[in-house]
Amino acid sequence: MINDNLPVRRRTRMAQQWRAFTDSDLLWLFWRSKSTVVAFTCCLVILLCSVTSHWIAPHNVFDTTTFDLMDSELPPSWMSGGDARFWLGTDVQGRDIFSLMLYGLNISLIIGGISVLLSVMLGVALGVLSGYFGGLVDTLIMRFADAMLSIPTIMFTLLVSGVARVVIPKELMGHFAPAILTGAIALTGWMQYARTVRGLTMLEKGREYVMASRISGATHLHIMLRHIVPNVLRPVLVMATLHLSVAILTEATLSFLGVGMPPDQPSLGTLINEGNQYLFSGQWWIVAFPAALLVILSLSFNMLGDWLLDALNPKLR
Amino acid sequence: MQTASETLLDVRDLSIEFLHRKGNLQAIHHLSLTMQPGEVLGMVGESGAGKSLTGAAISGLLQEPGRIKQGEIWFQGQRIDNLNDNARRQLRGKAISCIFQDPLTSLNPVLTIGQQLTETIRTHLPLTAAEASERAINLLTEVGMSSPAQRMHQYPHQLSGGMRQRVVIALALCVDPQLVIADEPTTALDVSVQAQVLRVLKRLCQQHGTAVMLITHDMGVVAEVCSRVAVLYAGRIVEMGPVAEVIRSPKHPYTRGLINSIPSMRERHAFLAQIDGTMPRLNTLPDGCAFHPRCPNVTEHCQRQQPDMQFKHLSQIACFNPYGETP
Amino acid sequence: MKSEKVLPPEVLSVRDLHIRFQLGREKRSALFRRGAKRELHAVRGINISIRQGETFSIVGESGCGKSTIARALAGLYVPSAGSIKFAWQAEDGNVGRVQNGTQMIFQDPYASLNPRWRIGRSLAEPLVLSKKVGSTRQARNYCGQLLEQVGLAAHDLDKFPHEFSGGQRQRISIARALATQPGFLICDEPTSALDVSVQAQVLNLMRRLQQEHGLTYFFISHNMAVISHISDRVGVMYLGRIVEQGTVEEIFSRPAHPYTRLLIAAIPQFDNPSTEREPIVGEAPNPMSPPPGCAFAARCRFAQPLCQQTMPPVHALSEEHQLECHFPAAVAAA
Numbered sequence: 001m002i003n004d005n006l007p008v009r010r011r012t013r014m015a016q017q018w019r020a021f022t023d024s025d026l027l028w029l030f031w032r033s034k035s036t037v038v039a040f041t042c043c044l045v046i047l048l049c050s051v052t053s054h055w056i057a058p059h060n061v062f063d064t065t066t067f068d069l070m071d072s073e074l075p076p077s078w079m080s081g082g083d084a085r086f087w088l089g090t091d092v093q094g095r096d097i098f099s100l101m102l103y104g105l106n107i108s109l110i111i112g113g114i115s116v117l118l119s120v121m122l123g124v125a126l127g128v129l130s131g132y133f134g135g136l137v138d139t140l141i142m143r144f145a146d147a148m149l150s151i152p153t154i155m156f157t158l159l160v161s162g163v164a165r166v167v168i169p170k171e172l173m174g175h176f177a178p179a180i181l182t183g184a185i186a187l188t189g190w191m192q193y194a195r196t197v198r199g200l201t202m203l204e205k206g207r208e209y210v211m212a213s214r215i216s217g218a219t220h221l222h223i224m225l226r227h228i229v230p231n232v233l234r235p236v237l238v239m240a241t242l243h244l245s246v247a248i249l250t251e252a253t254l255s256f257l258g259v260g261m262p263p264d265q266p267s268l269g270t271l272i273n274e275g276n277q278y279l280f281s282g283q284w285w286i287v288a289f290p291a292a293l294l295v296i297l298s299l300s301f302n303m304l305g306d307w308l309l310d311a312l313n314p315k316l317r
Numbered sequence: 318m319q320t321a322s323e324t325l326l327d328v329r330d331l332s333i334e335f336l337h338r339k340g341n342l343q344a345i346h347h348l349s350l351t352m353q354p355g356e357v358l359g360m361v362g363e364s365g366a367g368k369s370l371t372g373a374a375i376s377g378l379l380q381e382p383g384r385i386k387q388g389e390i391w392f393q394g395q396r397i398d399n400l401n402d403n404a405r406r407q408l409r410g411k412a413i414s415c416i417f418q419d420p421l422t423s424l425n426p427v428l429t430i431g432q433q434l435t436e437t438i439r440t441h442l443p444l445t446a447a448e449a450s451e452r453a454i455n456l457l458t459e460v461g462m463s464s465p466a467q468r469m470h471q472y473p474h475q476l477s478g479g480m481r482q483r484v485v486i487a488l489a490l491c492v493d494p495q496l497v498i499a500d501e502p503t504t505a506l507d508v509s510v511q512a513q514v515l516r517v518l519k520r521l522c523q524q525h526g527t528a529v530m531l532i533t534h535d536m537g538v539v540a541e542v543c544s545r546v547a548v549l550y551a552g553r554i555v556e557m558g559p560v561a562e563v564i565r566s567p568k569h570p571y572t573r574g575l576i577n578s579i580p581s582m583r584e585r586h587a588f589l590a591q592i593d594g595t596m597p598r599l600n601t602l603p604d605g606c607a608f609h610p611r612c613p614n615v616t617e618h619c620q621r622q623q624p625d626m627q628f629k630h631l632s633q634i635a636c637f638n639p640y641g642e643t644p
Numbered sequence: 645m646k647s648e649k650v651l652p653p654e655v656l657s658v659r660d661l662h663i664r665f666q667l668g669r670e671k672r673s674a675l676f677r678r679g680a681k682r683e684l685h686a687v688r689g690i691n692i693s694i695r696q697g698e699t700f701s702i703v704g705e706s707g708c709g710k711s712t713i714a715r716a717l718a719g720l721y722v723p724s725a726g727s728i729k730f731a732w733q734a735e736d737g738n739v740g741r742v743q744n745g746t747q748m749i750f751q752d753p754y755a756s757l758n759p760r761w762r763i764g765r766s767l768a769e770p771l772v773l774s775k776k777v778g779s780t781r782q783a784r785n786y787c788g789q790l791l792e793q794v795g796l797a798a799h800d801l802d803k804f805p806h807e808f809s810g811g812q813r814q815r816i817s818i819a820r821a822l823a824t825q826p827g828f829l830i831c832d833e834p835t836s837a838l839d840v841s842v843q844a845q846v847l848n849l850m851r852r853l854q855q856e857h858g859l860t861y862f863f864i865s866h867n868m869a870v871i872s873h874i875s876d877r878v879g880v881m882y883l884g885r886i887v888e889q890g891t892v893e894e895i896f897s898r899p900a901h902p903y904t905r906l907l908i909a910a911i912p913q914f915d916n917p918s919t920e921r922e923p924i925v926g927e928a929p930n931p932m933s934p935p936p937g938c939a940f941a942a943r944c945r946f947a948q949p950l951c952q953q954t955m956p957p958v959h960a961l962s963e964e965h966q967l968e969c970h971f972p973a974a975v976a977a978a
Contacts, residue, residue, distance in 0.1 A: 025338075028338055208752055208756040209766070211718075211750065212756065212820065215719065215720065215746075216769060216770035216824070217770075217774055218769075218773050222773070227758055230758075230760045231758070363841060363842070507705040507866065508866060508868070509705065509906060510705075512912075534840065537912025541912045574841065575840060578840055578843075579844075580847070580869040580870050580874075582872045582908070585872060585892070587851060588848050588851060589844040589847055589848055589873065591844040591848050592841050592844075593845075595809055595842070
């Protein structure tokens, strides 16, 4: 009676889901907002470029044999003195700006993305634990979050980076820099998720379907993972999208301050830092293009997150 | 000055629709009713039948994406559905007043009872603070609150549900409206408190001559308090008439099924008489009469054409095959 | 020769059940002295005995403790004192009543199902948790049958809760409760949130399932009319105590306790609307500070000083009919 295996009609179910999605209000709201469509397209293009950077970058900027000091400080190709090989010009070491931007984009996105992911995981986990168990657990976690929130983000990440520099020998810094940056940014971002999720968890915990599950013999872990977490993720998604642009900017700031990515593995922030020194000597392109890309990047994610906030608000449906 | 026709409220052929990107959904279809001054009309129906929506349209609280598609609402000889927001707001609170279901959210939690009452009174009547305060205390006494002078300084959370609802009634009646629209005023209360609050409402309205439109899904409440009742189904009135007649001998098959499905203490059977099926949603209304898929008296005519309201005895019925008088 | 009535076996025995909740402390009276503990004594000594196949109902207003009892029976609360014994278990107090053949259905149909799970998964969950099946897929056919039993269709398994109305969701909750084939079903106001016509359908469904499967119901409601229709025996609760208990005929035809009479009188008599209802005075006392004696004394017209001071004893008016009062003769005769 219980152990038979009726084949689940997977294909019709997927087709059903696709039709439901294309017909949904969410998609309709999306097409209505022109600015969001533009922002989304930018995000998509940027992500594509980042993923394919290895193939579309005209020069490999990590291989010191491929660039030549003779090519340094060349302006963009459409200006006089420019070289067709280097579309957006070169920096002081003779590296192609366009290729540098692509690699820098890659690094910025990876660090930003992973740190947000870690923040979300840490924040949701602590928030659910806090809201579900209450009492001492709740007090400890929330007061810890309060303490973390009172420390400014940049200061904390500076602190972490500073300590890392002392502890880790200089030769290995290049390997560890991305991980340290990611960890530092992740540690400063989890609190907002924890707080939001905690409130929602307390709400969901008292609902009848959770009670029904408990009566049927569910363990606390089962309830937290399978019932609570799926129902508290919606605002987290929105916050994460907005947080992504903040994380990217934080990493850029740190690199700009010189405590982020090293110059041989530049992120967009490092490039801006370098280029800044040459701004008033006339080589504006070294800083202008990476800066423009950073602006477009964070603006696009920000606008997308903003739209998601309104679109996923059930009261506005 | 009373106009020639004394009718207080005249709703003519009202239709309400909801704007939706896939096409508009019509929620109320050609609804017409009248109310005389001082009478208590009950609006009965299941959730989704449209009774709250009608109340909202009359009090001017209908919000986007809902809007009045056609029809007119006349109040005291004046047309009110096409007034601007400002005029509508003046009307609401002074001449038409509302009572809602949840007393906890009807009252401002950060103001005392006294502050809320006096604020409402002074918004609509030119009284000094002391006069407004005195009027408020009188009202609280009328609704049966013990020690009203002390209650004036209490906050809503310090009162029980029944007492809060009495305060809400006092708020609704403090400026002597002609019409009170009460949307499920006792559903959230305990049974014994419900009886008390309904009695207060009925007594006050008789004393002040206020008409009441009582929206509820509870036939028992209607039988206690109302003089006339309108039964709604899928956005239309299917039966309307004096309470005694509608309850004693319901003529529309839906009304009859509804009354029969209420468990009665007098007769205890193993199974209740149930109406099979559910009320159709707005976007899946059948052709013809909306009730025909569930109707025991259905004929082919019912499946094709929508019945109009006709007079039968003292009631109006929208049915091609209504029941006769119950002996 | 006397014919002996063969009673069905007892399935649940509750003896002197007390449930207290700690609610923090009062305000400090001095700097280094914590305020006294605040306690809500929700259930103050309940005795119930339920037999197989019957429907035992608890009726009372909000705050009387009936939902607390339901959750204690379901294993969600641990009793502070007293005992809960099901016929098929050794000891009480553990979560996971499904092993004990107990399940529960709830009042709010909109919160009874996880909105992000498909119906099939919600229905199969009790089976998966009690290890009767390995996964939702394996239980698909069985869950389809469950849905058909409650009047829905097998293909509804793939839908989400928001695609159903309140009444349909309540049926799905009933189907889920029946998945592990329990013998005992706790029903916490299952029809209070439903319209009258839907309520009739759900009550009829519950009655039919009871006849088909031999279920025992513990039914909670504040609606006397519903109680009178479906119960075999009734307990009337007031502020944490059962003030009157008996068969449904005894309670409704010969109500003894003044509170029972008040509840019956408070029902709108829609089929006899001209009768003026008895004037009802007062409201229930604060459950945080119940009086030492009879909790109803403040509203009772038979009250004497004794009533406020000492807890009234339980009198048996007949084999099943019990009344908790100091002056049963005077009260019952009135």
